[in-house]
Amino acid sequence: MYDSDFLSNAESSKQASRQLIGQALQIVCDSWPENPYRGKTPAALAELVGSDFLPPVGHPEHVVDLWRTIVGNSIAVTHPNTVAHLHCPPLLASVAAEVVISALNQSMDSFDQAPIATVVEQKLLRWLCAEVGFRASADGTFTTGGSQSNYMGLLLARDAFMREKWNWSAQKAGLAPHARRLRILCSEAAHFTVEKSASQLGLGTDAVMRVAVDDHFRMKPSALKNALETLGSEDLLPMAIVATAGTTDFGSIDPTGEIAAIAREAGAWLHVDAAYGGALLFSPTYRDKLRGIEAADSLSIDFHKLFWQPVPCSVFLVGDACHFEAIKLHADYLNPEVNQDEGIPDLVTTSLLTSRRFDALKVWTSFELLGREKLASMIDRTIALAHHAAEVIRRTSQLELVCEPQLSTVVFRYIPQPTEADADHLNAAIRRSLFHQGLAVIGHTRVGSRQCLKFTCMNPATTRQQIEELIAMIVTEGRNSSAANPG
Numbered sequence: 001m002y003d004s005d006f007l008s009n010a011e012s013s014k015q016a017s018r019q020l021i022g023q024a025l026q027i028v029c030d031s032w033p034e035n036p037y038r039g040k041t042p043a044a045l046a047e048l049v050g051s052d053f054l055p056p057v058g059h060p061e062h063v064v065d066l067w068r069t070i071v072g073n074s075i076a077v078t079h080p081n082t083v084a085h086l087h088c089p090p091l092l093a094s095v096a097a098e099v100v101i102s103a104l105n106q107s108m109d110s111f112d113q114a115p116i117a118t119v120v121e122q123k124l125l126r127w128l129c130a131e132v133g134f135r136a137s138a139d140g141t142f143t144t145g146g147s148q149s150n151y152m153g154l155l156l157a158r159d160a161f162m163r164e165k166w167n168w169s170a171q172k173a174g175l176a177p178h179a180r181r182l183r184i185l186c187s188e189a190a191h192f193t194v195e196k197s198a199s200q201l202g203l204g205t206d207a208v209m210r211v212a213v214d215d216h217f218r219m220k221p222s223a224l225k226n227a228l229e230t231l232g233s234e235d236l237l238p239m240a241i242v243a244t245a246g247t248t249d250f251g252s253i254d255p256t257g258e259i260a261a262i263a264r265e266a267g268a269w270l271h272v273d274a275a276y277g278g279a280l281l282f283s284p285t286y287r288d289k290l291r292g293i294e295a296a297d298s299l300s301i302d303f304h305k306l307f308w309q310p311v312p313c314s315v316f317l318v319g320d321a322c323h324f325e326a327i328k329l330h331a332d333y334l335n336p337e338v339n340q341d342e343g344i345p346d347l348v349t350t351s352l353l354t355s356r357r358f359d360a361l362k363v364w365t366s367f368e369l370l371g372r373e374k375l376a377s378m379i380d381r382t383i384a385l386a387h388h389a390a391e392v393i394r395r396t397s398q399l400e401l402v403c404e405p406q407l408s409t410v411v412f413r414y415i416p417q418p419t420e421a422d423a424d425h426l427n428a429a430i431r432r433s434l435f436h437q438g439l440a441v442i443g444h445t446r447v448g449s450r451q452c453l454k455f456t457c458m459n460p461a462t463t464r465q466q467i468e469e470l471i472a473m474i475v476t477e478g479r480n481s482s483a484a485n486p487g
């Protein structure tokens with residue numbers, strides 16, 4: 001008899017699988033370490049992990065211990081002192097949905113692998129397009145993250161430009177002879193995946209022009225106009241403009257409406273990177289900050305940030321679905337053209353991937369469970385927490401607030417006393433030391449030439465008092481680090 005544990009129909013298998021799933025949920029719910037991290041170095045972790053991954057015979061009794069080791073040496077994303085990245089504590093409803101998603105194991109590439117999942121994904125995406133304010137011609141696809149969504153935006157932009165301006169099919173013929181003249185404009189605070197995409201698209205990172213920002217790190221429309229004039233005088237072509245709705249460091253939101261008008265006049269595609277700020281769609285308090293995004297040609301929104309979904313969960317939306325034609329190919333075994341004629345949707349045609357997860361179910365599950373009002377209050381609460389942190393930092397003499405929070409990030413600096421160590425060195429040391437002591441996982445970034453600290457608030461359950469205690473801990477650590485390394 002074959003007794004391995006599939007979620008099959010055999011009664012014995014079912015029992016074993018159920019038990020293991022129960023234990024998994026118990027471990028992740030109950031065994032979080034007390035600290036945000038235990039502080040082990042890569043070398044110590046390598047030793048702990050060992051190098052034997054496939055024993056000659058299985059040891060089912062080791063599995064739970066293995067998981068405990070993993071949990072105990074992970075970043076506790078639910079801990080109030082975990083504030084480094086756009087890295088959220090996932091909703092338990094979504095974690096439960098993950099079990100259903102994985103057990104069903106539908107694959108989104110073809111209807112005959114994912115019948116109802118295909119319909120759910122399509123309808124959810126079109127509903128989201130309507131929430132954005134797109135026309136009925138809009139559509140989208142689920143992606144693995146903002147990086148892939150930004151890449152798709154610039155891919156479709158590149159192909160549309162070559163098709164419309166040069167009657168050239170990049171899909172068939174690759175880069176057009178004049179592709180070296182193409183340029184992508186984005187702000188100085190835009191995400192590095194703009195360059196990464198440009199390099200992967202055969203345009204090279206030199207194709208990206210960074211446009212100046214104002215003192216709130218938002219793209220300056222006047223600087224964008226100047227940049228476009230410069231391009232014109234150098235015989236270069238603005239293929240796309242990337243506006244950011246929520247920059248990773250500052251949460252700054254570019255003036256999308258104004259940028260859209262400039263893009264239209266320049267004949268450039270407008271991609272809006274709302275990986276972070278897209279959540280404001282569902283906050284009546286802040287929805288207005290996204291005014292103008294409905295003018296985008298394409299849009300990235302991450303559900304694994306301010307929607308509290310487990311990674312991966314992200315979408316790429318396009319204002320006019322016809323642009324997906326540029327990446328469509330048919331495989332006889334998967335999505336033959338006859339399916340299209342018969343109205344059978346095979347979502348492989350709109351994705352960069354083939355096998356793909358049913359991530360839409362996580363989103364639907366948590367939306368169903370929370371409802372609109374609760375979701376809005378979670379977003380607002382998280383932003384309010386960042387504002388509170390900024391207020392406390394402003395009145396703490398050892399700290400300097402670098403920028404008012406615009407979403408849920410707070411960028412600041414520890415200011416050394418005259419006798420204390422070099423400021424850049426000290427700020428880096430504070431973060432490192434708190435991490436390795438397992439006390440806090442805080443972020444860092446450079447602003448100009450200055451090394452800064454950063455909170456990325458992602459947990460609406462964190463209290464004001466907890467964030468105050470974290471700030472006090474940073475001040476203490478700054479003093480201790482200074483004493484250890486006097487200037």
Ligand SMILES: *Cc1c(COP(=O)(O)O)cnc(C)c1O
Pocket residue numbers: 086144145146147148150191193244246247248273274275276302314
């Ligand atoms: C997080 C982020 C990205 C990258 O998204 P991933 O989901 O990590 O791939 C891109 N742009 C912005 C503005 C982001 O905040």
